[in-house]
Amino acid sequence: MRRRGPRRERAPKAHRADRRRRRGHEGRGERAGRNRETLGEKASGGSVTPTNDAVIDALAAGFQAAFFRGKKVTVAVPDLTRPLDYDAVLSPLLALLDDAGAQVTLVVALGLHRPLSRTELLPLAEVAARYDARLVQHDALADDLVELEADVGADHDGWPALPARYSPAITNADRIICVGVVEPHQYAGFSGGAKTVSIGCASHATVSAMHGLEFLRDERTALGNVEDNPFQQALWELSHPLGPKWGLMIVPDGADACHAAQFGPLFAAFQSCVEVAQDVFFEDVDEPFDWLHLPVEGPKAVNFYQASRAVTYAALVDRPAVREGGLLILEAACPEGIGQGAGEQACAEAMMRGQEALMAELRGEREVQTRGGQQRAYVLARALEWCDVAVVGAPEMPELEAMGIAQYDSVDDVAAEGRGRVVEDVFHAVPRLK
Structure with a gap:
């Protein structure tokens, strides 16, 4: 009762190469860090913001083209419930993957949230189209989800049954890149890290089990706590059957800035950003x-x-x-x-x-x-x-x-x-x- 008053099919490779030339793309060395200015040019379609600059710096330091060259790469991104400028963050990353000849799929890691509307999806669709990336939204109830392991929690007393069951966009990938926003989270301690796939791209049964009463009753499942948090541990256990996982992690600071950005192996990138987040949030x-x-x-x-x-x-x-x-x-x-x-x-x-x-x-x-x-x-x-x-x-x-x-x-x-x-x-x- 209200009280008032006292109160989103890839182009042929030749076409992609032509497009890169039109955008001023040049050949690169094995590591992005050798030429930050070139990386900036490659991502010239992206928003010029402090976050964009921080992401370019992180990619210049950590991106290894040989690791992604010619591979099927799925980039998992959070939905609108996380503060993320898709253009500023994804354009530099997709430019490097495109230059490496990777076959990229962008998947919106919805978990059990509703799908994005056409209007909400437009910024992602525009970035995906710019770099010939396929764009899909995760469906936790889809019939084609792939189970990699029946119960990753079987060896842990007090854990519920946790099926490692994922979107085929994740299981069919040679490489997975999780884009995550590292900020306080009620159960994981901090969002980002493995959560982008272990919750965002998992089955309804997986997500439901993760949010069951077993973890909620544990006082270590708490805001800002990651060290001995069983929920956070389960996220990583769920991600273990998946292929190689890298992360582009962002610690946000307002709408167009960030305290930190890290790119590298997923766990290391996440941990680095958590250290920052614990101090600023x-x-x-x-x-x-x-x-x-x-x-x-x-x-x-x-x-x-x-x-x-x-x-x-x-x-x-x-x-x-x-x-x-x-x-x-x-x-x-x-x-x-x-x-x-x-x-x-x-x-x-x-x-x-x-x-x-x-x-x-x-x-x-x-x-x-x-x-x-x-x-x-x-x-x-x-x-x-x-x-x-x-x-x-x-x-x-x-x-x-x-x-x-x-x-x-x-x-x-x-x-x-x-x-x-x-x-x-x-x-x-x-x-x-x-």
């Missing part, structure tokens, strides 16, 4: 606040499933900056309501059971079958154990009422008392106590 405060205002804009504001991460980040970070029993005010438009993908709809169904029932299930007091997407409802229920939540500016959602979350038309309608502050970008500046 958390903000220490001296004393707890009575309330925090969490405005969310852009892709994460498209639905409550994404926007609610602001709440769970703020409430479930180690040493939260909002006091126990305090208030988190989430301001997000959420035009798609809870969300339209299979995962989002599973979350909505779980939310309708209410916060108390979800906590009982999480504690093992009630038997329940879970599926991918419902994990968001459980972590939201856990956040509500710590503090109250109010949602501002979104359409009415009965799922919120079922969870005991009040909705308001504006921030002025919320009766927030005591000491508080506005957290402008909680996803990249998570407040916590010193």
Whole structure:
């Protein structure tokens, strides 16, 4: 109930060579780092931004043309839920792969999120067309998924059955390049790394198992933690049956800049960026606040499933900056309501059971079958154990009422008392106590 007032077929090789000449392409040495300026020219179709510059530097340092020459290369990229300038990031990479004669497939690593619309897919389609790359969107329920191993978790006590089952765009590749945005993540500690394929390009059963209660009940499955995180470990176990994996990892800093970019073997590139991310994405405060205002804009504001991460980040970070029993005010438009993908709809169904029932299930007091997407409802229920939540500016959602979350038309309608502050970008500046 709303409360108001007191409140995306390759061209023949000859054609590709002609096109490269038209773009001013020249022959290259084995390593991109020998000529950064040439690399910049090759990617001249890309956006000229600080992120573009950082990616060119990373590729100049790490790209080895011989490793990719003539190979089938699948580049997995995140969907719109991650802050990524496709043109700025992908143009330099695809230019090098094109020059190496690689057969490139771009796959949108959707996981259980909804497919991108034609309009949303256009920036990717334009980059793919520029470099004759095939573009596909992952479908976790497709009939042609390939199972490489029945259960990678069989040797781990307490793990669910984890089938390594993937899109053929991934399993048919000679080389896989994961493009990842390394930022705080509720379960993996940080996004990026193996998660781009192990979740983004895996089967519905795989994603659901990864987000089951076994990992959620483990306190090491936590925001900002990667060292002993079983969820993060399982991501790498799932990726082991796949072919050689490299990564282009980005630590974002606003819309068109980044703190760091690394290209190389996937694990090394990811670890390097995690070290940076651990330093820049958390903000220490001296004393707890009575309330925090969490405005969310852009892709994460498209639905409550994404926007609610602001709440769970703020409430479930180690040493939260909002006091126990305090208030988190989430301001997000959420035009798609809870969300339209299979995962989002599973979350909505779980939310309708209410916060108390979800906590009982999480504690093992009630038997329940879970599926991918419902994990968001459980972590939201856990956040509500710590503090109250109010949602501002979104359409009415009965799922919120079922969870005991009040909705308001504006921030002025919320009766927030005591000491508080506005957290402008909680996803990249998570407040916590010193």
